[in-house]
Amino acid sequence: MGEYRVILVDADNVWRKNVKAMLTKYGHWVVGEAGDGLSAIKLVRSREPDLLIIDAALPGGMDGMQVAKIVHEDKLAPVIITSTSDEQVILEQAKEARVSALLIKPLGEMSLLPAVELAIANYHEIAALEEKIKDLQETLETRKIVERAKGILMETQGLTEAEAFKRIQRQSMNKRVSIRLVAEAVIMAHSLNK
Missing domain, CATH: 3.40.50.2300 (Response regulator)
Structure with missing residues (x-):
């Protein structure tokens, strides 16, 4: 308790x-x-x-x-x-x-105290699950953006999927930013060049 x-x-x-x-x-x-x-x-x-x-x-x-x-x-x-x-x-x-x-x-104590314990335990469990869902949604969204950026690099530069991903990954490490930011920059640059 x-x-x-x-x-x-x-x-x-x-x-x-x-x-x-x-x-x-x-x-x-x-x-x-x-x-x-x-x-x-x-x-x-x-x-x-x-x-x-x-x-x-x-x-x-x-x-x-x-x-x-x-x-x-x-x-x-x-x-x-x-x-x-x-x-x-x-x-x-x-x-x-x-x-x-x-x-x-x-x-009475017999009803109040178990209700207190359960309410707080369940609340924390739900909050943790909501955070996990949020993280998973963020991961899925990042994956979609990276896939789109890889597709753009494959189409415009004639790269294989693995080469396109390595290029995004290398840029991410060189610039010390997330892969998602690099992928978004690739997508934005492509849309500006259209």
């Missing part, structure tokens, strides 16, 4: 105090507390917590689901939503907001 930085958001001060006691008992730090959605967003952006635990129904113009959606879209932290209602509509809103867990009040 890790030591996580948590922000608690609920209009009920007593609830926040009780949840804070449960979290600190297990080594987590509550790095911010708020009673409304707008304050929650400001806290999350400034304190960069590992987790946001927020009530679905907050006073003011922004409820917990709206905050959760913003926090998810901006990739700020995983979110656990709490609610006094177990209605299907709350569950559907939680799915739409992409929350990590929905806990029904009153909360």
Whole structure:
């Protein structure tokens, strides 16, 4: 079990105090507390917590689901939503907001602590997978550009595929730039000479 930085958001001060006691008992730090959605967003952006635990129904113009959606879209932290209602509509809103867990009040250590651990672990796993996808997309795009540049060199200079690639690779090493940049320069030079 890790030591996580948590922000608690609920209009009920007593609830926040009780949840804070449960979290600190297990080594987590509550790095911010708020009673409304707008304050929650400001806290999350400034304190960069590992987790946001927020009530679905907050006073003011922004409820917990709206905050959760913003926090998810901006990739700020995983979110656990709490609610006094177990209605299907709350569950559907939680799915739409992409929350990590929905806990029904009153909360106990037996439900809160596993939800905290799973929410943070799953969030990090998803973030790692998203980064891997981004890297793979970048690699694929680079490969397409290099293939196009090789084709141009093969066509205009009568090189074999291996010779065209070696020329691009040699330029990359000589100029100390990526193969992609050299390939893009070949493509650009070819389009200017048309």
